[in-house]
Amino acid sequence: MKTQARIRFLVILLTLAGWQPSFAFQQSSLYETGKRLIQIAGSDNSDEIVSLIDPKIDIDTQADILKSFIQVKEGLFNIIGKNNLELFNVIKQGKFTYFILMYNNKFLFIRSKTNDKNLITGTFSLLNSNIGEKLALGRKVYKMKCYSCHGKYGKGGIGPNLADNYWKFVKNEDDLKNVIENGKKGTTMIAYKAYLKPEEIEAVTLYIKALKGKEIQNAKKPEGDKIDIPFTIIKN
Numbered sequence: 745m746k747t748q749a750r751i752r753f754l755v756i757l758l759t760l761a762g763w764q765p766s767f768a769f770q771q772s773s774l775y776e777t778g779k780r781l782i783q784i785a786g787s788d789n790s791d792e793i794v795s796l797i798d799p800k801i802d803i804d805t806q807a808d809i810l811k812s813f814i815q816v817k818e819g820l821f822n823i824i825g826k827n828n829l830e831l832f833n834v835i836k837q838g839k840f841t842y843f844i845l846m847y848n849n850k851f852l853f854i855r856s857k858t859n860d861k862n863l864i865t866g867t868f869s870l871l872n873s874n875i876g877e878k879l880a881l882g883r884k885v886y887k888m889k890c891y892s893c894h895g896k897y898g899k900g901g902i903g904p905n906l907a908d909n910y911w912k913f914v915k916n917e918d919d920l921k922n923v924i925e926n927g928k929k930g931t932t933m934i935a936y937k938a939y940l941k942p943e944e945i946e947a948v949t950l951y952i953k954a955l956k957g958k959e960i961q962n963a964k965k966p967e968g969d970k971i972d973i974p975f976t977i978i979k980n
């Protein structure tokens with residue numbers, strides 16, 4: 745067990761004995777929480793998830809969260825085995841936080857809740873949203889047609905960064921698809937509707953939306969205006 749998790753167990757014991765913790769651990773970003781979550785999911789030590797749980801929530805709920813995490817881990821191992829997990833991104837939608845996992849170019853979703861300190865506050869469940877298949881197609885199209893100019897995971901290159909929330913030409917959700925379909929005259933961004941099927945355009949648009957906020961090393965600086973283009977995992 746890592747030190748932080750050990751401390752958390754001590755905190756739980758002390759809290760059971762009536763002590764109120766006056767501090768809370770903080771993950772630097774939600775993405776960091778996601779990375780740690782995936783690490784723990786791939787390790788033999790489920791208990792370490794305790795270090796990501798908000799210490800202020802009651803002990804019974806903490807125990808439920810730990811239990812649900814172990815179930816999710818078992819579910820994951822049944823589907824993919826434990827070595828191939830990679831965090832793709834973390835997206836907040838409504839009251840839930842979705843950790844998007846990637847394995848062999850497929851996608852799975854772990855749903856939970858997080859607070860403003862990026863700590864876990866709700867039980868985990870494993871979802872197999874039908875968005876996963878579209879994302880997989882989008883990723884395939886991206887790798888073939890967009891990667892060369894927009895870089896790995898949209899980090900930017902000849903073309904702008906597509907993973908930050910800043911856009912040069914895109915003002916809303918429809919615009920995004922529009923730029924991909926019709927290109928940007930006078931630039932190397934060509935109109936892809938001549939080269940891709942409608943469902944491929946749809947899928948690559950979705951894939952780009954899903955990249956939003958992904959933390960990528962050596963990413964190109966943001967350009968344009970900050971605009972939040974929503975990525976919907978579960979349609980209400």
Ligand code: HEC
Nearest residue numbers: 889890893902903904911912913914923924931932933936
């Ligand atoms: C040959 C290089 C190249 C390829 C390949 C390419 N793009 Fe682009 N893309 C660009 C450039 C350059 C710009 C920005 C043009 C400008 O700034 O004037 C751009 C702009 C964009 C924008 C608008 C970004 C913003 O900030 O508003 C989107 C979205 C986009 N590309 C998506 C894609 C997708 C999806 C693909 C693959 C289907 C793709 N691009 C393939 C070069 C490319």
